[in-house]
Amino acid sequence: xxxxxxxxxxxxxxxxxxxxxxxxxxxxxxxxxxxxxxxxxxxxxxxxxxxxxxxxxx
Amino acid sequence: xxxxxxxxxxxxxxxxxxxxxxxxxxxxxxxxxxxxxxxxxxxxxxxxxxxxxxxxxxxxxxxxxxxxxxxxxxxxxxxxxxxxxxxxxxxxxxxxxxxxxxxxxxxxxxxxxxxxxxxxxxxxxxxxxxxxxxxx
Numbered sequence: 001x002x003x004x005x006x007x008x009x010x011x012x013x014x015x016x017x018x019x020x021x022x023x024x025x026x027x028x029x030x031x032x033x034x035x036x037x038x039x040x041x042x043x044x045x046x047x048x049x050x051x052x053x054x055x056x057x058x
Numbered sequence: 059x060x061x062x063x064x065x066x067x068x069x070x071x072x073x074x075x076x077x078x079x080x081x082x083x084x085x086x087x088x089x090x091x092x093x094x095x096x097x098x099x100x101x102x103x104x105x106x107x108x109x110x111x112x113x114x115x116x117x118x119x120x121x122x123x124x125x126x127x128x129x130x131x132x133x134x135x136x137x138x139x140x141x142x143x144x145x146x147x148x149x150x151x152x153x154x155x156x157x158x159x160x161x162x163x164x165x166x167x168x169x170x171x172x173x174x175x176x177x178x179x180x181x182x183x184x185x186x187x188x189x190x191x192x193x194x
Binding site: 001002003005008011012014015016018019020022023026027 | 100103104107108110111114117118119160161162165169172173176179180182183192193194
């Protein structure tokens with residue numbers, strides 16, 4: 001199995017955010033919101049850091 | 059002077075029985091600690107997330123840490139052990155023994171370690187629910 005790097009990031013963010021959301025909050029609504037927040041932060045930080053590394057490498 | 063106890067009734071009820079059972083069950087089998095507490099949906103989501111992460115790690119030809127040659131290997135072993143029975147069964151049937159040769163395989167190794175760490179978080183969450191430290 002050889003997924004693309006971005007696919008790996010999406011899978012990692014999805015699973016980690018699910019566990020974070022369930023374990024760090026009390027109510028289902030807050031769990032979902034915190035999980036979505038973590039997912040956006042995971043993926044967003046990867047995209048930003050990727051662009052930073054791209055610009056540094058030029 | 060009022061003599062009403064500070065803890066709610068649910069907290070008193072949660073002190074009955076072996077209080078570490080959800081912690082141990084949750085470590086051995088992902089999601090089992092929440093299943094024991096009747097949190098079926100949470101347990102299922104945790105189980106799917108952690109097991110999928112572990113299996114995907116193996117499918118990406120990630121490595122299972124088996125011995126500690128240095129401090130980083132020791133941390134890898136500690137992370138892998140968090141997966142409980144998944145780790146022991148995988149080792150017993152010879153999975154995760156190939157050396158890492160590609161970038162994706164290195165990602166797979168990290169998936170396996172993080173799955174173990176997430177499982178520890180989930181097991182501690184089940185323990186907190188059991189003791190009443192977490193309300194719901």
